[in-house]
Amino acid sequence: xxxxxxxxxxxxxxxxxxxxxxxxxxxxxxxxxxxxxxxxxxxxxxxxxxxxxxxxxxxxxxxxxxxxxxxxxxxxxxxxxxxxxxxxxxxxxxxxxxxxxxxxxxxxxxxxxxxxxxxxxxxxxxxxxxxxxxxxxxxxxxxxxxxxxxxxxxxxxxxxxxxxxxxxxxxxxxxxxxxxxxxxxxxxxxxxxxxxxxxxxxxxxxxxxxxxxxxxxxxxxxxxxxxxxxxxxxxxxxxxxxxxxxxxxxxxxxxxxxxxxxxxxxxxxxxxxxxxxxxxxxxxxxxxxxxxxxxxxxxxxxxxxxxxxxxxxxxxxxxxxxxxxxxxxxxxxxxxxxxxxxxxxxxxxxxxxxxxxxxxxxxxxxxxxxxxxxxxxxxxxxxxxxxxxxxxxxxxxxxxxxxxxxxxxxxxxxxxxxxxxxxxxxxxx
Ligand SMILES: Nc1nc2c(c(=O)[nH]1)N[C@H]1C(S)=C(S)[C@@H](COP(=O)(O)O)O[C@H]1N2
Ligand SMILES: [Mo]
Numbered sequence: 001x002x003x004x005x006x007x008x009x010x011x012x013x014x015x016x017x018x019x020x021x022x023x024x025x026x027x028x029x030x031x032x033x034x035x036x037x038x039x040x041x042x043x044x045x046x047x048x049x050x051x052x053x054x055x056x057x058x059x060x061x062x063x064x065x066x067x068x069x070x071x072x073x074x075x076x077x078x079x080x081x082x083x084x085x086x087x088x089x090x091x092x093x094x095x096x097x098x099x100x101x102x103x104x105x106x107x108x109x110x111x112x113x114x115x116x117x118x119x120x121x122x123x124x125x126x127x128x129x130x131x132x133x134x135x136x137x138x139x140x141x142x143x144x145x146x147x148x149x150x151x152x153x154x155x156x157x158x159x160x161x162x163x164x165x166x167x168x169x170x171x172x173x174x175x176x177x178x179x180x181x182x183x184x185x186x187x188x189x190x191x192x193x194x195x196x197x198x199x200x201x202x203x204x205x206x207x208x209x210x211x212x213x214x215x216x217x218x219x220x221x222x223x224x225x226x227x228x229x230x231x232x233x234x235x236x237x238x239x240x241x242x243x244x245x246x247x248x249x250x251x252x253x254x255x256x257x258x259x260x261x262x263x264x265x266x267x268x269x270x271x272x273x274x275x276x277x278x279x280x281x282x283x284x285x286x287x288x289x290x291x292x293x294x295x296x297x298x299x300x301x302x303x304x305x306x307x308x309x310x311x312x313x314x315x316x317x318x319x320x321x322x323x324x325x326x327x328x329x330x331x332x333x334x335x336x337x338x339x340x341x342x343x344x345x346x347x348x349x350x351x352x353x354x355x356x357x358x359x360x361x362x363x364x365x366x367x368x369x370x371x372x373x374x375x376x377x378x379x380x381x382x383x384x385x386x387x388x389x390x391x392x393x394x395x396x397x398x399x400x401x402x403x404x405x406x407x408x409x410x411x412x413x414x415x416x417x418x419x420x421x422x423x424x425x426x427x428x429x
Contacts (some may be wrong), residue, residue: 008058014216041049076250078105083173087111087215087223091161091178094422095327097341098211100371101153102181102332104245109252110158110179114271114362117350118213121248122257126240129288131276133198140242140257147188152237153375155182155343157266159293159314162418170415177322177422182341182376185260187241190276191234197261199230199278206233207277207285208259208270225285226268226293228261230278232315237262240273242253262374265293265314266415286353288313302411316345319405320419321352321379321397331427339380340422342367344399351422352379355394360405362396370390388429394421 053059073088080090088111096106106276121140128134138146158179163170173179206227214221232238239260242249249255261268267287271383287293294311321342326332346369348370353362365381385391398404406422 028428032394042317044196055187076105077107077109077252078103078297080108081178082107083175086141087113088115089173092181093327094177094322094324094340094424095322096340097178097181097273097322098294100182101245102183104183104247104250104253106154106182107156107183107244107250107253108158108179110173110266111212111223111252111271111331112350113212113214116213116250118252119211119272121242121254122255123301126273128193128197128274128276128278130279131192131200131201131203132278134196136193136197138193140323142194143188143240145244147192149186149188150239151184151186151243152239152263152372152410153182153235153370154260155180155183155374156240156260156262156269157240157317157320157343157378159267159317160414161414165418165420166411166415167307168411168415172415179266180320180322180343182343184245185239185241186243186246187235187239187260190238190259191236193240194233194276194387196279199234202280202360203278205229205282205283207279207283208268208273209275209277209285210254210258210261210270210272212272213276222286224267224270224287225283226270226288227279227283227285228268229315232261232264234375237372251294263316263343265317267293293415293416294414295416299410300412304411304413313418316347317343318419319344319347319349319399319403320416321349321395321405321422323393323395323424325420326393326424326426328424329426330424333384334428335384336426337382338365338393338395338424339375340395341376341378342395342397343376344397344403345401347399347401349377349379350400350402351398352377353396353398354381354383355396356383356391357386359393359394365395367409385428389427391426391428393424396421 070140079096083089090109092106092108092267125139161175162181164174164176212223214223241260244256252286259269293314296306296310297312323340325339342352352367354364354365355362365379367379370377396405
């Protein structure tokens with residue numbers, strides 16, 4: 001803080017809350033507690049620190065007393081790695097993604113802002129407006145009464161999954177492998193709702209709005225508002241979901257209502273969903289423009305400064321796979337099962353090959369069909385190692401269009417779409 005030009009902590013936080021948190025706390029603080037303290041007020045904060053706070057007027061909104069800094073904030077999650085706590089971002093180690101359907105406790109969290117609190121699913125409404133014949137406002141009960149309720153296993157992967165492996169490094173959450181999941185979602189088809197409202201001929205894009213707040217606390221600003229081309233919105237596996245794995249959504253995964261857009265950057269899968277607007281232009285909300293969720297339209301050299309007009313919006317996510325058993329670094333016997341998942345946005349996986357000799361030879365894994373369109377595919381194979389020693393298991397998926405996972409990918413400025421093969425090191429004896 002030595003070069004900080006601001007007169008007070010309040011000013012410092014108001015100007016750039018993310019930067020202020022990082023510089024002030026060394027890392028970012030906890031969004032849950034932040035909101036909690038703001039709503040419950042000074043009396044609660046005093047009770048939590050155990051005494052009164054004489055200089056409380058100097059504390060910026062959402063300030064977290066250092067004495068409370070180490071509480072567990074990943075409530076209801078199991079074994080996730082915290083990457084950032086304001087906004088909250090946490091990923092799942094690959095070996096904890098071993099289930100065919102990802103339990104809620106192991107679904108990653110990617111927040112851009114501050115989630116809403118004390119949501120009431122009975123009064124929550126969703127508005128459909130913009131270029132529709134009949135703008136609508138509906139509760140979750142209305143949705144259940146008026147549309148088919150469907151349950152589907154759907155893969156969500158953050159566009160930045162794998163970012164930590166880019167060199168030169170790309171700014172943003174340093175996801176390794178675990179910003180991906182395939183939970184079972186229950187809800188209504190976005191398509192059915194949009195068709196009931198009447199999609200007008202000039203519609204080209206959706207725009208999604210939620211109830212989370214911008215990190216600055218400024219009600220005029222949105223943390224994120226993305227959308228998809230109307231054709232994607234009208235596909236059968238895009239859901240407005242009110243249940244996750246047979247029960248209510250986890251608060252950090254969008255309770256009580258969210259979009260689930262399988263196969264596309266999960267940033268399109270809006271959480272705490274309040275409104276969908278149909279637009280006659282490509283949506284231009286926060287995180288739609290500039291270099292957010294966009295990649296260069298050409299090969300660029302590592303570290304290159306890419307002009308804004310050379311970026312295109314990411315659409316489908318590329319072919320990818322994970323090894324979920326054994327865990328990287330495991331010690332195992334001469335024979336083992338190797339298994340995991342594979343997925344490719346808007347496509348199916350055609351084959352999954354495994355190598356344990358650094359890619360010289362490959363063996364085909366047994367590959368399940370997706371349980372429904374938009375679900376990842378489970379695969380498994382048995383390996384017999386020729387002798388004791390260090391091995392790496394590599395998994396390589398190929399999709400229905402012949403696209404195959406690469407050894408290495410081209411660099412891009414924001415570190416998106418890293419679909420290189422997953423490598424798992426094993427000590428065999
Ligand atoms: N309202 C809202 N929706 C959101 C976000 C957000 O910050 N706010 N993050 C998006 C991003 S970038 C991702 S990757 C997914 C993550 O979903 P999850 O946290 O349930 O895993 O939510 C998307 N939906
Ligand atoms: Mo994301």
